[in-house]
Each structure stands twice: as C-alpha cells, then as structure tokens.
Amino acid sequence: MTTRQENPQAEEWIALVFDAALTIAPVDSPPVGDLLIDGVVYRDCQYGALTTFYDRLVDTDDQFVGIQFWPAISGVEPLFDRLASLPYVHRPQDESCIEIYWRDTLTQGTKSTAEQAFGGPIFQSDQGVLCLTIDFQYLSGDLVDKAALMSAKARFSRALVVGNSP
Numbered sequence: 001m002t003t004r005q006e007n008p009q010a011e012e013w014i015a016l017v018f019d020a021a022l023t024i025a026p027v028d029s030p031p032v033g034d035l036l037i038d039g040v041v042y043r044d045c046q047y048g049a050l051t052t053f054y055d056r057l058v059d060t061d062d063q064f065v066g067i068q069f070w071p072a073i074s075g076v077e078p079l080f081d082r083l084a085s086l087p088y089v090h091r092p093q094d095e096s097c098i099e100i101y102w103r104d105t106l107t108q109g110t111k112s113t114a115e116q117a118f119g120g121p122i123f124q125s126d127q128g129v130l131c132l133t134i135d136f137q138y139l140s141g142d143l144v145d146k147a148a149l150m151s152a153k154a155r156f157s158r159a160l161v162v163g164n165s166p
Helices: 077-083 142-152
Strands: 012-019 022-026 034-037 040-044 053-060 064-071 098-101 122-125 128-137 159-162
Touching: 012 034, 064 077, 064 142, 077 128, 098 159
Parallel strands: none
Antiparallel strands: 012 022, 012 128, 034 040, 034 159, 040 122, 053 064, 064 098, 122 128
8 A cells, every 4th residue: 555655646736626715625646536625526527637738827026826727628618717707716808718816816917937737637526616636746846836825815625536437
C-alpha cells in the first residue's frame, strides 16, 4: 500500500468546487474515478483528462492572485457560461475564459503569465455543482504560490478519489 508520503503525486492535484462559495480541496491522488468532497460525490463528466488549459494570474508585483481557465475542448465553454454568474468568477467580455481571484472578484492591473498548463477531468455532483481539477505542480511548484492559494477567500476541504466512473 502506498501512503501519501510515498506517493509523489499526492496533494499535487487541487479540486475547485464551484458552488455558492468556492471550495478548494487538495486531492489525495490523481483524479481518476469520482471524487468525494464534504460527503458529496462528484462524478467524472467523461470529457477526458485535458479539458481546460489554465494560467497563473499575477498582479503588478508578479504575485499570484488567481487562475485563468480557457476551454480546451468544445464541451467546456457552456460549462463556463454556467459558472460566470458566481460572485467569485469573472468572465472577461468577448473572451471564452473565466478568471478566479483569491481575494477579489476582479483585481486591477492583473495579467496572465501565459504558461498554459492543461487541466484535468471535470466533475459534477448530482445537484449540478461543477468541480474543475488542476495539477498544481504544472501551475506552479512555488511554495509562495501554494501559500497564496491556501490563503484564498474560499472554503477548504479534502477530496478523496472514490471508485471508478461508469
């Protein structure tokens, strides 16, 4: 049996749950199957592993302030339309991306780092709540960036990979 300390991929994955409040949940292993977060099962939407690409958003001091998500496949943009009305999600006019800021809905003077890492599977609860997964190591291996993420204005939880999707 592999423990978290022995598994180099443990806790590199982050689940972002887009409910009334943003939930950030480190995932106990790569998200293959369904996820269990706060007693709710999020089922893999079966879009595959490369659903989005994402960039770090930084402020004028190059501090990590959020994430910009772009659809990598056609089925994702309608999901972004659903998320755009959430108070912590910003959808730039005439763009297909969404932006999530750790402190404010929109931070002035921000820019994308344009590093474009690919996002993982997308999940949805039976209630229709969406969950995007990212491999944080592809976004940033920097401890300062991880601290910025973990100090976000969000709920924090844990995500467990459970079973396999049908």
